[in-house]
Amino acid sequence: MSVLLVVISTPALAAPPSAPDCTPAGGAVDRLICAAPDLARQAATVAASFTAVQTRAPEAARPRLEADYRAFWAFLRALCAAEWATPAMQDYPGACLRERLETQAAFYRTRALTPLGAGGVLLARQAFQVAPNPFPDAxxxxxxxxxxxxxxxxxPTFKPLPPPAEDFSARLPKFYNVTLDYQATVVTNRLISLEYRFLGIDPEPGVWIYDVAVETIDLASGHRLTETDVFRPGTAWRPVAVREADHAIRAALAAAKTPYDPPMTEAELRAKTQDPRWWVIGPRSFGLRLKNGEAGSFGSNMVAEIPYAALRAYFTPEFKALIGLD
Structure with missing residues (x-):
């Protein structure tokens, strides 16, 4: 069987084309959207949301947004083609279009641009690939x-971001239907926390696998914060962080009326403090990111937040200045 690989990477052009293409030259996916009033409304919402983002984006970001808008429509036409329908989902094209159009409209409303200090923005670039599933048992x-x-x-002033310390791209050949995503939190006018996320299907058990890695960047220097940037060397901050994290987890689970079973051990929490990819530096707290199941059944997407006051004595003067504690 010949293998088709569609890699969507288009140059920025002067203006995005109207989409869908409802002329006779339009393809099958475009004709389906044009013929279904609900899909046509969703497509119009995507276009309006894109235009709103373009209006408030800096001039330098607009060509990149235009390129990604075109890439999205190429992706939609490739992904939602009827050839991918299965016996269990005969309405695959319609269901695919509804899901992806809704997701893209939400992306433009909430994710495409994040304001930063000094007049900058964090632009969420999109890239897509579509190919036949290489795993025959899937x-x-x-x-x-x-x-x-x-x-x-x-x-105009901030430095480019460094490549992620945890590169989930190496996992791509072993999974299918993968989303490589991130969540950004603006901590201060020059600090940003980035939680990089991996979501994909492992073909052997046929289950979704989710993983994360967190890092905090000083935008003024483009430097990824390390332990020596945050904590003064030789200080006993880890026992305090372990104790406070345990208290935070127990309080959160008690408030949610969820059993803490089994509880994380002191050694497990200490291991979190030794790996900066689990550190969540926020506007008001230093947190430890928990993976799914680490805090009983409630551990997914949970951060054990430790107030800065509990760790202030151990911070470096430079970090205190960065987060406004000096």
Missing amino acids: TDSKVNYTVRLTPEVVS
């Missing part, structure tokens, strides 16, 4: 897609 999906969101600083 009967749930004929198609294999990759959706990648990459943060990019557009600013």
Whole structure:
């Protein structure tokens, strides 16, 4: 069987084309959107949301947004083609279009641009791939897609972001239908926390696998914060962080009326303090990111938040200045 690989990477052009193409030259996916009033409304919402983002984006970001808008429509036409329908989902094209159009409209409303200090923005770049599923036993999906969101600083003063310390790209050959995403939190006018996320299907058990890695960047220097940037060397901050994290987890679970079973051990929490990819530096707290199941059944997407006051005595003067504690 010949293998088709569609890699969507288009240059920025003067203006995005109207989409969908409702002329006779339009393809099958475009004709389906034009013929279905609900899909046509969703497509119009995507276009309006894109225009709103373009209006408030810095001039330097607009060509990149235009390129990614075109890439999205190429992706939609490739992913939602009827050839990927399975016996269990005969309405695959319609269901695919509804889901992806809704997701893209939400992306433009909430994710495409994040304001930064000094007049800059964090631009969420989109890239897509579509190919036949290479795993013959994966009967749930004929198609294999990759959706990648990459943060990019557009600013007259801030430095570019360093490549992620944890590169999930190496996992791509072993999974299918992968989304490489991130969540950004603006901590101060020059600090940003980035939680890089991996979501994909492991073909052997046929289950979704989720993983994360967190890092905090000083935008003024483009430097990824390390332990020596945050804590003064030789100080006993780890026992305090372990104790406070344990208290935070127990309080959160008690408030949610959720059992803490089994509880994380002191050694497990200490291991979190030794690996900066689990550190969540926020506007008001230093946190430890928990993976799914680490705090009983409630550990997914949970951060054990430690107030800065509990660790202030151990911070470096430079870090205190960065987060406004000096």
